[in-house]
Amino acid sequence: ELKVEQNPLFLSMQEGKNYTIYCNYSTTSDRLYWYRQDPGKSLESLFVLLSNGAVKQEGRLMASLDTKARLSTLHITAAVHDLSATYFCAVTNTGNQFYFGTGTSLTVIP
Amino acid sequence: GAVVSQHPSWVICKSGTSVKIECRSLDFQATTMFWYRQFPKQSLMLMATSNEGSKATYEQGVEKDKFLINHASLTLSTLTVTSAHPEDSSFYICSARALHRDRGPDTQYFGPGTRLTVL
Numbered sequence: 001e002l003k004v005e006q007n008p009l010f011l012s013m014q015e016g017k018n019y020t021i022y023c024n025y026s027t028t029s030d031r032l033y034w035y036r037q038d039p040g041k042s043l044e045s046l047f048v049l050l051s052n053g054a055v056k057q058e059g060r061l062m063a064s065l066d067t068k069a070r071l072s073t074l075h076i077t078a079a080v081h082d083l084s085a086t087y088f089c090a091v092t093n094t095g096n097q098f099y100f101g102t103g104t105s106l107t108v109i110p
Numbered sequence: 111g112a113v114v115s116q117h118p119s120w121v122i123c124k125s126g127t128s129v130k131i132e133c134r135s136l137d138f139q140a141t142t143m144f145w146y147r148q149f150p151k152q153s154l155m156l157m158a159t160s161n162e163g164s165k166a167t168y169e170q171g172v173e174k175d176k177f178l179i180n181h182a183s184l185t186l187s188t189l190t191v192t193s194a195h196p197e198d199s200s201f202y203i204c205s206a207r208a209l210h211r212d213r214g215p216d217t218q219y220f221g222p223g224t225r226l227t228v229l
Contacts, residue, residue, distance in 0.1 A: 035220075042203055042223040043154075088153060096207060097144065098218065100154045 002027050002093055006101035014109055016078050021104045023072040023089035032072045033090045033098070034063050043088070046074075079108045113137055114206050116221040123194055124229055131189045131224045133204030139184040140206035144218070145177075148201040160187045194228040201225050 003026040013019050023032070031050055035043040047056045049065035049072060056063050060083065062075045072089055089101040113136040123129050133143055141162050146154040158179050159167045166179035178190040187206075191198055204221045 040225070043220045045220075095159065096142065096218070097156055097159060098146075098154075098205070099156065100146075103153045105151075 002029070002091065002099045004089060004091055004099050004101040006087075006089060006104050008104060009102060010105045010107075012107045012109060013076075013079050015080055018078065019076050021074040021076070021087060021106075023074070023101050025070050025072075025089075025091045025099075025101075027093075028067075028070075029091035029093065030067075031092050032065050033092075034061075034072070034074055035088045035090065037086045037088060037103075046087075076106075079106075081108050081110065084108045114204065114219045114221040116202075116204060116224050118224060119222065120225040120227070122227045122229065125195050126193055128190055128192045129194055129226060131191075131202055131204075131226075133187045133189070133206065133221050135185045135206040135208070135219070138206075138208045138219075140187075140208060141184060142207040143181060143187040144205045144207070145179065145187075145189050146203045146205070148203060148223075150201075154203060157189075191226065194226070196228045199226055199228045 005024045007022045033048050034046040036046055037043050047063040052067040054065045060077045065072045084107050086103050086105045088103050090098045092098055115134045117132045121129055143160040145157045147157050148154045156169050157172045160179045160181040162181045162184050168174045176192055181187040201223050203223045205218045207218050
């Protein structure tokens with residue numbers, strides 16, 4: 001069974017600070033996704049990482065993938081209030097089914 | 111980009127009634143659609159994989175007789191919650207897989223979700 005864990009589960013950080021969210025998964029997967037979810041809303045795609053060593057950046061968010069360690073990170077740089085949301089990582093199996101991480105609820109405070 | 115719609119956006123029903131949720135891919139064909147359930151403050155849990163023209167594949171622990179899935183066309187999948195009870199109250203999200211033969215890996219697009227409340 002494919003398991004995906006995120007750390008931390010809850011995160012409160014001040015504006016302007018940096019932090020990293022970690023995503024570990026249990027079996028081999030060739031794709032890793034990061035999503036954002038606002039309260040009461042569906043998922044917004046942030047990144048798709050397809051290979052070992054892949055790094056993608058969009059604004060204040062940067063995602064990386066280490067397939068050997070089965071680890072992905074989502075790094076937040078100089079956080080702003082608009083980044084407050086829940087962030088999920090997900091991996092796919094050979095059947096293209098998504099398995100989501102536990103989620104990280106981020107609150108950015110002034 | 112590709113769009114997936116769900117209908118209704120939210121529904122409140124009495125215990126014991128059945129509720130149908132539709133998932134449509136609006137500008138692409140989707141041979142496979144997925145149904146997820148999300149309880150408050152929790153992650154998304156895959157319920158079933160819906161393939162056009164064939165029976166859905168359910169994840170372990172999901173009752174196929176309670177959650178009926180029909181994927182009648184390449185753009186529509188429906189989830190019917192039969193004899194709904196308060197514990198079925200949840201946020202149901204579908205996704206549709208679009209095949210991009212000339213653009214690399216398959217891509218999934220998520221619907222906006224349907225919030226079901228069973229009284």
